[in-house]
Amino acid sequence: MARSARQSPGETATIHEQKLTRGSGGELHQLAQGDIPVLTTAQGGPVSDDQNTLKIGARGPALMEDFFFREKIFHFDHERIPERVVHARGYGAHGFFETYESLAAYTRADIFQRAGEKTPAFVRFSTVAGSKGSFDLARDVRGFAVKLYTQEGNWDIVGNNMPVFFIQDAIKFPDMVHAVKEEPDRAFPQAQSAHDNFWDFISLTPESMHMIMWLMSDRAIPRSFRFMQGFGVHTFRLVNAKDESTFVKFIWKPKLGMQSVAWNEAVKINGADPDFHRRDLWDAIQSGNFPEWELNLQLFDQDFADGFDFDILDPTKIIPEEVLAPIPVGRLVLDRMPDNFFAETEQVAFMTQNVPPGVDFSNDPLLQGRNFSYLDTQLKRLGSPNFTHIPINAPKCPFHHFQQDGHMAMRNPVGRANYQPNSWGEGPRESPQQGFRSFADAEEGQKVRLRPESFADHYSQARQFFLSQTAPEQRHIVMALTFELSKCENPAIRARMVSHLLNVDQTLGEAVADKLGIGKLPKPADAAVPPRDDLPASPALSIIENGPESFAGRKVGVLVSPGADAGLLRELQAAIDKEGAVMEVIAPRVGGVEASDGSWIEGKHMIDGGPSVLFDAVALLVSEEGAERLAGEATARDFVADAFAHCKFIAFSAGAVPLLQKAGVDPKADEGMIVIDEPEAVSTYIESCRKLRLWSREMAVKL
Numbered sequence: 001m002a003r004s005a006r007q008s009p010g011e012t013a014t015i016h017e018q019k020l021t022r023g024s025g026g027e028l029h030q031l032a033q034g035d036i037p038v039l040t041t042a043q044g045g046p047v048s049d050d051q052n053t054l055k056i057g058a059r060g061p062a063l064m065e066d067f068f069f070r071e072k073i074f075h076f077d078h079e080r081i082p083e084r085v086v087h088a089r090g091y092g093a094h095g096f097f098e099t100y101e102s103l104a105a106y107t108r109a110d111i112f113q114r115a116g117e118k119t120p121a122f123v124r125f126s127t128v129a130g131s132k133g134s135f136d137l138a139r140d141v142r143g144f145a146v147k148l149y150t151q152e153g154n155w156d157i158v159g160n161n162m163p164v165f166f167i168q169d170a171i172k173f174p175d176m177v178h179a180v181k182e183e184p185d186r187a188f189p190q191a192q193s194a195h196d197n198f199w200d201f202i203s204l205t206p207e208s209m210h211m212i213m214w215l216m217s218d219r220a221i222p223r224s225f226r227f228m229q230g231f232g233v234h235t236f237r238l239v240n241a242k243d244e245s246t247f248v249k250f251i252w253k254p255k256l257g258m259q260s261v262a263w264n265e266a267v268k269i270n271g272a273d274p275d276f277h278r279r280d281l282w283d284a285i286q287s288g289n290f291p292e293w294e295l296n297l298q299l300f301d302q303d304f305a306d307g308f309d310f311d312i313l314d315p316t317k318i319i320p321e322e323v324l325a326p327i328p329v330g331r332l333v334l335d336r337m338p339d340n341f342f343a344e345t346e347q348v349a350f351m352t353q354n355v356p357p358g359v360d361f362s363n364d365p366l367l368q369g370r371n372f373s374y375l376d377t378q379l380k381r382l383g384s385p386n387f388t389h390i391p392i393n394a395p396k397c398p399f400h401h402f403q404q405d406g407h408m409a410m411r412n413p414v415g416r417a418n419y420q421p422n423s424w425g426e427g428p429r430e431s432p433q434q435g436f437r438s439f440a441d442a443e444e445g446q447k448v449r450l451r452p453e454s455f456a457d458h459y460s461q462a463r464q465f466f467l468s469q470t471a472p473e474q475r476h477i478v479m480a481l482t483f484e485l486s487k488c489e490n491p492a493i494r495a496r497m498v499s500h501l502l503n504v505d506q507t508l509g510e511a512v513a514d515k516l517g518i519g520k521l522p523k524p525a526d527a528a529v530p531p532r533d534d535l536p537a538s539p540a541l542s543i544i545e546n547g548p549e550s551f552a553g554r555k556v557g558v559l560v561s562p563g564a565d566a567g568l569l570r571e572l573q574a575a576i577d578k579e580g581a582v583m584e585v586i587a588p589r590v591g592g593v594e595a596s597d598g599s600w601i602e603g604k605h606m607i608d609g610g611p612s613v614l615f616d617a618v619a620l621l622v623s624e625e626g627a628e629r630l631a632g633e634a635t636a637r638d639f640v641a642d643a644f645a646h647c648k649f650i651a652f653s654a655g656a657v658p659l660l661q662k663a664g665v666d667p668k669a670d671e672g673m674i675v676i677d678e679p680e681a682v683s684t685y686i687e688s689c690r691k692l693r694l695w696s697r698e699m700a701v702k703l
């Protein structure tokens with residue numbers, strides 16, 4: 001009888017604390033033993049060697065017969081699915097929605113019938129333009145897509161962190177997305193709107209001007225997904241048990257308040273931590289700090305719609321909160337990260353047309369188009385009409401239908417009847433009482449391709465948004481437009497955009513023209529209808545005006561050196577904990593430093609890997625000798641100079657002065673520079689941090 005050749009030799013190798021087995025070519029093998037299961041093929045067959053293909057002799061050709069290798073590589077070769085055509089980069093989390101009070105007067109949706117009802121939820125946040133591997137701090141809209149697994153099927157509110165959109169009709173969506181994505185001949189820029197094609201399209205699409213104000217504002221560079229609002233954008237309907245309809249707009253408001261970063265900071269964050277937003281959500285949820293939003297409804301009837309300044313079907317318009325107060329109706333809490341990113345976050349399929357009975361659509365032409373697009377795109381992306389069989393997409397309520405077969409059918413019907421009506425006495429059957437009934441709106445008219453005249457005002461609300469911003473926020477809009485347009489090679493596009501900005505606000509147009517070096521102001525663009533200047537400012541639109549007055553959920557970076565005051569660090573840690581914030585230590589070496597009292601301070605970051613852009617505020621707890629030494633390092637000087645330039649509150653021990661000076665920062669520059677040699681000063685520092693940023697410094701640093 002022939003004996004098989006030796007397959008895997010068994011010499012032991014010790015790599016630090018790991019005991020492995022060494023193969024004949026020096027490669028390492030980890031063997032199953034104890035509780036560690038045996039590796040198998042996808043068919044369940046146990047595997048003996050996962051390091052070497054099957055060959056003729058150790059140096060010979062590989063064999064087709066190696067079914068294990070072939071299965072492994074075959075599967076790997078097919079791992080990728082198409083990324084989303086938009087919103088490719090995203091991050092999701094599980095949680096629940098809790099209803100405050102019954103809304104039965106407005107809707108028969110089961111989710112709103114009982115106070116205290118908890119409905120499972122999955123939320124995916126995203127950027128729009130960049131591909132799956134792009135960075136988090138792009139200047140971009142953020143997707144805010146919520147899937148509510150209600151007792152009457154899945155309800156998806158597929159929203160954004162801005163309440164308006166670029167275009168009024170879905171037929172323009174492919175053009176708009178083509179224009180913003182990388183240019184097709186050169187395949188760049190990635191995840192950036194700062195290029196000719198985007199601004200060419202925008203400057204020829206005046207309906208986008210309101211959205212452009214939002215996109216150029218700080219809303220486009222949020223500090224965290226946790227600090228963003230979300231909007232359903234369109235007008236929807238709620239329909240009650242008597243089939244009466246109320247118009248509704250959906251708004252999510254973050255409990256921790258809104259916050260954004262500065263553009264100069266965003267650019268640096270993208271280099272320091274391209275996963276900044278992901279990591280932030282992961283860290284918060286894993287540490288039990290569950291982010292929360294309140295769902296607010298703006299409810300109105302036909303009379304309000306008829307009397308409102310703009311068409312409520314136009315997705316480039318808002319209803320200001322001062323005109324129609326939002327009503328909080330429930331809270332959304334995110335308390336669990338997915339077990340597997342691909343299975344859940346990547347495969348989740350949101351669709352605007354997923355609404356339960358009691359929620360209905362309006363005729364907004366953008367929404368109507370979306371209702372077609374999302375189903376279509378899921379088939380392309382997930383590859384089978386059975387994408388609802390994937391657990392993240394399956395309803396959590398009982399469901400019964402006659403759809404069958406197709407690729408990867410996981411839930412297959414049992415029994416004889418796969419049609420109805422049938423005479424087998426088998427269901428499921430329709431229910432006029434429980435089933436979805438479209439609101440029976442009276443519609444009639446000619447079949448036309450027409451934009452309503454009521455959509456023609458493109459500038460008034462753009463102006464209202466701009467004038468509702470605080471001075472620093474207006475400056476940021478000017479700087480954002482200047483930056484973006486400076487990346488356009490074609491001067492005609494820059495000038496064309498300025499011609500629109502003059503219609504939004506004369507000072508805005510002039511400021512951008514000046515910064516771009518456009519000598520002669522262009523004529524204001526021809527407006528379809530004259531822009532209004534009588535819309536009152538809406539303070540609700542400003543982030544700064546609506547600050548949280550709390551530092552909860554934020555992060556302090558503490559730079560330490562050998563000889564740092566451990567007692568002060570403990571005081572600081574206690575005060576930050578009490579505030580509901582997080583402290584992280586940055587040290588010259590990640591292993592940490594010895595404090596003045598001989599205790600050891602662990603580092604979370606090394607100075608090169610922990611720049612101040614990763615933190616909301618910083619503290620410099622360094623000895624004088626440590627400061628002298630750090631002052632010789634560019635990363636340490638940048639740490640301080642950036643924190644100052646980004647208008648952050650800076651606490652420092654007296655020893656830190658040489659470092660501040662070498663970084664070009666005057667220790668007495670303003671009230672944002674706080675000496676903390678005494679424990680009492682720690683509370684002054686934390687109180688200051690509640691303002692989040694000292695924007696009054698901005699003019700001095702010319703951010």
Ligand code: HEM
Pocket residue numbers: 083084085086087090124125126142143144145158159160164165169170173232233234315348349350366369370373374377378381
């Ligand atoms: C108010 C306007 C819009 C908003 C708020 C919006 C929001 C979103 C969000 C949040 C996502 C990402 C969903 C996720 O996280 O998986 C998304 C994806 C997508 N949107 Fe929109 N969108 C808008 C307009 C449109 C329009 C007009 C169309 C097409 C006519 C469209 C087509 C798509 C497609 C094809 C995807 C990719 C879906 C996927 O592959 O899963 N969107 N949109």
